[in-house]
Structure formats: structure tokens, C-alpha cells
Amino acid sequence: MSTQKSQYLVHSNGIYHGLPVFPDTLQGLTAIVTGANGISGTYMIRALCENPKRWTKIYALSRREPWRQYPPQVEHVSMDLLQSPSTIAQQLSEKKIKADHVFFFAYIQPSPVAGGTIWSAADEMVRVNKSLLGNFLQGLAGAAAIPQRISLQLGSKYYGLHLGPAAVPQEESAPRVGIEANFYYEQEELLGDFCNKYSCQFVTTRPSYLLGAVPDAAMNLVYPLMVYAVVQKHLGKPLVFPGDLACWENVFSFSSSMMNAYFTEWLALTDVESGDSFNSIDDSPFTWSMFWPKYAAYFNMPWEGPEHCTDEDYMEMSLPYAPPPRGWGPPGKRRFRYTLVAWAQRSVVQTAWREIAAEHGLRNSNLGDKNRIFGFADAAVLTAWPCVSTNTKIRETGFFGTVDSTQSILKMFDEYVEIKMAPRV
Known part of the structure; x- marks a missing residue:
């Protein structure tokens, strides 16, 4: 879909308004969702499952068994992304897992340092979360399962808000904050290098506190x-x-997880520039x-x-x-x-x-x-x-969702x- 249109069809779904209407011709897509049991992965799968003709196969990857029953088009795959890339590649190959789109939400929250705030173990956050993404990407390559586009969820810690006051409002063009290690930056660089090497598109999102x-x-x-x-x-x-x-x-x-999922799906199916990053907020x-x-x-x-x-x-x-x-x-x-x-x-x-x-x-x-x-x-x-994150770039893509x-x-x-x-x- 082109972002240069002058008119867009939208609809409401319960408390969620201004949602995009996709063309009926958009059918038969496949997806991998990592971190499928977490807050973002759960709602991503829910959003995709609202359109079973559009998303005919969804692979839900997580270490633990699903906490709820999935619809028929969703296949759960038990996978630990801290395993070696070769082990991940073998699992992907054995199960013949290959998808048009990857939605990466896997995340590990290390314990804080003694007396510190929740995100105080910055170096450990970098180490473990960079490994999660890196192992998975190399596993995709090893299984010859490169998708068309990868969506990586970052967050508002990109602006350093957990470290003190940041420029207001928070715009995607803001420079990186160098006063402490930030795993978002490491993941972004890692994904960019991978996609350049394997001719794959990618986009990143920056939700705020998730609901x-x-x-x-x-x-x-x-x-x-x-x-x-x-x-x-x-x-x-x-x-x-x-x-x-x-x-x-x-x-x-704030960022409602369902609205965040709707926007992430929109970015996956819209002609935005590869490597671009977007705030993902409720607009409320x-x-x-x-x-x-x-x-x-x-x-x-x-x-x-x-x-x-x-x-x-x-x-x-x-x-x-x-x-x-x-x-x-x-x-x-x-x-x-x-x-x-x-x-x-x-x-x-x-x-x-x-x-x-x-x-x-x-x-x-x-x-x-x-x-x-x-x-x-x-x-x-x-x-x-x-x-307070800006929503200007969101709107410029043609997405008008709000809750x-x-x-x-x-x-x-x-x-x-x-x-x-x-x-x-």
C-alpha cells in the first residue's frame, strides 16, 4: 500500500477508532511472532487473527506453552532464543517455518542492581536482549527463512525517559542518548546490518507504557x-x-497493546521506508x-x-x-x-x-x-x-487509530x- 494516498478508509472496533481498512485483495500472508506469550506478542496475534483470510498462517514462538487456546491458523512453536543460532535454524527448518513477515517482541528483563530502579542493569539488558535478536536473525539465515520485512519493537526508553527528563515532545528524529548503554540502539544496529546483508526490509516501533x-x-x-x-x-x-x-x-x-498491534500490522503492510522508526501511542x-x-x-x-x-x-x-x-x-x-x-x-x-x-x-x-x-x-x-510522544509520523503514513x-x-x-x-x- 502506498503512503501517498489522499483518502483512507477507517473503521472502529469497540473502543478502538480510526483503524485502517485494508483491501480485500490482501490475502494469504504468513507471520512469525516472537515473544508470543508476552503483552505485545499476545495482542499482535489477536490483531492478526481478526483477519484469517489476510493472515492464513501465524507461527507463535515462545519458551513456554501458550496460556490460551489459539485459532486454527496459529501454530505454537516452543523455542528459546538464547539457544545457539544453529539450534534455532534447525528448529525452523524441521518445522518448515518461513513467513512473509516477522514481528519481534521477545524481551528479557534482568533483575535490577541492588538498590537500583527497574532498568538499572543496563549492561545486562544489552547483553541478553541483543543475544535474543541476534540468535534469532542468524537462525533465520541458517534456515534460509529470510522474510520480506521484520518489525522490531523498541520503546520510549529510546529517548532516555527512564534516566530523567528528555526533550518534549519525544520525536523520532531525536538524537540517541549516550549517558548509559541502551539495548534498543544495539538491536537497531544489529537488525539494520542483517537486513542490509540479506536484502530484507525492516521497521521499528517505539511504544510507551504498554496497557x-x-x-x-x-x-x-x-x-x-x-x-x-x-x-x-x-x-x-x-x-x-x-x-x-x-x-x-x-x-x-500511553500505548494500548491492541492499538500498538494494529499500528504494527499497518507498518508491515504499508510502503514506509525500510529502517524507519515510529512512535506508537494511543493519541490520548x-x-x-x-x-x-x-x-x-x-x-x-x-x-x-x-x-x-x-x-x-x-x-x-x-x-x-x-x-x-x-x-x-x-x-x-x-x-x-x-x-x-x-x-x-x-x-x-x-x-x-x-x-x-x-x-x-x-x-x-x-x-x-x-x-x-x-x-x-x-x-x-x-x-x-x-x-509525551509525537504522532506526526504515524499520521503521515495514513494511520489514524486512536483509543x-x-x-x-x-x-x-x-x-x-x-x-x-x-x-x-
């Missing part, structure tokens, strides 16, 4: 928010916002101050904002980089009454969750890796500098109930 509902709760903003509300209500406590007024009013761009500015009352209303419980707090109510943490990613000014600071990681580590909270899980027959009777799950939420709830991020979160709460990760309260 979705999957059993693997890490790197997902919605699950810790739901747990927080459910436990606070169980304990008879209000829904307290743990950050300060700056966090309360800070503006974000978000603040905690506007969300929190609706959040509390969903759970029918009282809430408490930061309006009446004083400086004495807060702890403060300064990030290590001065200047921060934007290149000037003091380092980023976070002020909070408590972190959600610290909250989740309280014995009363863990006991409450075990009681809730037993009463409602939930999948998980414990809160899992609290640093990974609740550290991700802390990164959003306790950030006091704007995380209200608050509606998306509330919908994901419902989906978590459906998959027995949380109760309906």
Missing part, C-alpha cells in the same frame, strides 16, 4: 494498578496516590489526576490525592545523571510517600493477596517478582517529567478478571 492483560504481569502497567486497588479495598483503605503533585499532574502518552494525553477518580470509581472505593500533602510527607530520590537526557538542567527527581514496590513487600499486603487469591481461585497466590511487576508501575506513577487510554485501562481490568488474574470487586 494489556496477560498472565505474565511484568512490564505491564495495568496489573499492578489492579492489584493495588484490590488489596487496598480488601484492607479497608483508600486508593492513595503515592506520588507528589508534580507526578499527579504529569502528562503521559493522560494524567493521573484525571484517571484516579475513575480508577477508584471502577472499584467503588474512596481515593486520596496529593493535594493536602506537605514536603514532610515525601521521600525523595534523585537519578544519577546531570545533565539528564535532554542535555541541560538538574537530574530527574522523584518524590513519593512510598513506592509500589515497597508497598507490595509489606507482609500485610502479601497476606491479603493470598486471602484474595484463595477466595476467588486466582492463577497466582503470590505477587511474584515485586521488583519487576511493581517497579514498572513506579516508573510511571512516580515520574514527574513529561513522557482513550483511560478506557483502555478499565477494559484491561475486565480482561484480567476474565483470565483469573484478579477478582471482580
Whole structure:
């Protein structure tokens, strides 16, 4: 499809609006989705499966067995991308796996360094995630299974937002941030070299905080928010916002996983320049101050904002980089009454969750890796500098998808109930 059209057909699907209408002649495509059990891979497969004539075969690659039943056109393949490229190539060849398009979402989140934030193990993040992609790409080459186009998901850490304030808004043309190792840059270079060598096209996306509902709760903003509300209500406590007024009013761009999948499919099937990169956002500015009352209303419980707090109510943490990613000014600071990681580590909270899980027959009777799950939420709830991505390049491709991020979160709460990760309260 050409991006030079002057008119585009769009449609709505539930809360998702402005979605592209593809021509009926676009049929018989095949895809590989890595990280198929994760938040992005799950919704990518869901989006592709909405059009079984367009996507007639989908290979879902993951280390673990699928957590849900796939439609007939989806074949799960158990594959560890930390294996050697030759082993991966052998598996691909034996199963005759070859696809028109690859959607790469595989990701490993290393444990943070002692006392550090969720993404503090930067060098280890580079090592392990570069290996995931590199092994898979060489496996494709070894199996003579080079696709037409590879879509690689990066993210808003590309702009260094996890390290402090960045230039606002975040534009795709922004220079790389060199104050700390960033695995996105390494993956981007690796993929570019591979595609140049094998005459394959590629495109990368940069979603912000992802909103979705999957059993693997890490790197997902919605699950810790739901747990927080459910436990606070169980304990008879209000829904307290743990950050300060700056966090309360800070503006974000979020990325609903379903909308992210729709956009990723669009890029795969649209004539964008190989090697280009695009922000992938809901196009729905978000603040905690506007969300929190609706959040509390969903759970029918009282809430408490930061309006009446004083400086004495807060702890403060300064990030290590001065200047921060934007290149000037003091380092980023976070002020909070408590972190959600610290909250989740309280014995009363863990006991409450075990009681809730037993009463409602939930999948998980414990809160899992609290640093990974609740550290991700802390990164959003306790950030006091704007995380706002531009959507100009998205629109220039002819994609007009939009979703209200608050509606998306509330919908994901419902989906978590459906998959027995949380109760309906």
C-alpha cells in the first residue's frame, strides 16, 4: 500500500477508532511472532487473527506453552532464543517455518542492581536482549527463512525517559542518548546490518507504557494498578496516590497493546521506508489526576490525592545523571510517600493477596517478582517529567487509530478478571 494516498478508509472496533481498512485483495500472508506469550506478542496475534483470510498462517514462538487456546491458523512453536543460532535454524527448518513477515517482541528483563530502579542493569539488558535478536536473525539465515520485512519493537526508553527528563515532545528524529548503554540502539544496529546483508526490509516501533492483560504481569502497567486497588479495598483503605503533585499532574502518552498491534500490522503492510522508526501511542494525553477518580470509581472505593500533602510527607530520590537526557538542567527527581514496590513487600499486603487469591481461585497466590511487576508501575506513577510522544509520523503514513487510554485501562481490568488474574470487586 502506498503512503501517498489522499483518502483512507477507517473503521472502529469497540473502543478502538480510526483503524485502517485494508483491501480485500490482501490475502494469504504468513507471520512469525516472537515473544508470543508476552503483552505485545499476545495482542499482535489477536490483531492478526481478526483477519484469517489476510493472515492464513501465524507461527507463535515462545519458551513456554501458550496460556490460551489459539485459532486454527496459529501454530505454537516452543523455542528459546538464547539457544545457539544453529539450534534455532534447525528448529525452523524441521518445522518448515518461513513467513512473509516477522514481528519481534521477545524481551528479557534482568533483575535490577541492588538498590537500583527497574532498568538499572543496563549492561545486562544489552547483553541478553541483543543475544535474543541476534540468535534469532542468524537462525533465520541458517534456515534460509529470510522474510520480506521484520518489525522490531523498541520503546520510549529510546529517548532516555527512564534516566530523567528528555526533550518534549519525544520525536523520532531525536538524537540517541549516550549517558548509559541502551539495548534498543544495539538491536537497531544489529537488525539494520542483517537486513542490509540479506536484502530484507525492516521497521521499528517505539511504544510507551504498554496497557494489556496477560498472565505474565511484568512490564505491564495495568496489573499492578489492579492489584493495588484490590488489596487496598480488601484492607479497608483508600486508593492513595503515592506520588507528589508534580507526578499527579504529569502528562503521559500511553500505548494500548491492541492499538500498538494494529499500528504494527499497518507498518508491515504499508510502503514506509525500510529502517524507519515510529512512535506508537494511543493519541490520548493522560494524567493521573484525571484517571484516579475513575480508577477508584471502577472499584467503588474512596481515593486520596496529593493535594493536602506537605514536603514532610515525601521521600525523595534523585537519578544519577546531570545533565539528564535532554542535555541541560538538574537530574530527574522523584518524590513519593512510598513506592509500589515497597508497598507490595509489606507482609500485610502479601497476606491479603493470598486471602484474595484463595477466595476467588486466582492463577497466582503470590505477587511474584515485586521488583519487576511493581517497579514498572513506579516508573510511571512516580515520574514527574513529561513522557509525551509525537504522532506526526504515524499520521503521515495514513494511520489514524486512536483509543482513550483511560478506557483502555478499565477494559484491561475486565480482561484480567476474565483470565483469573484478579477478582471482580
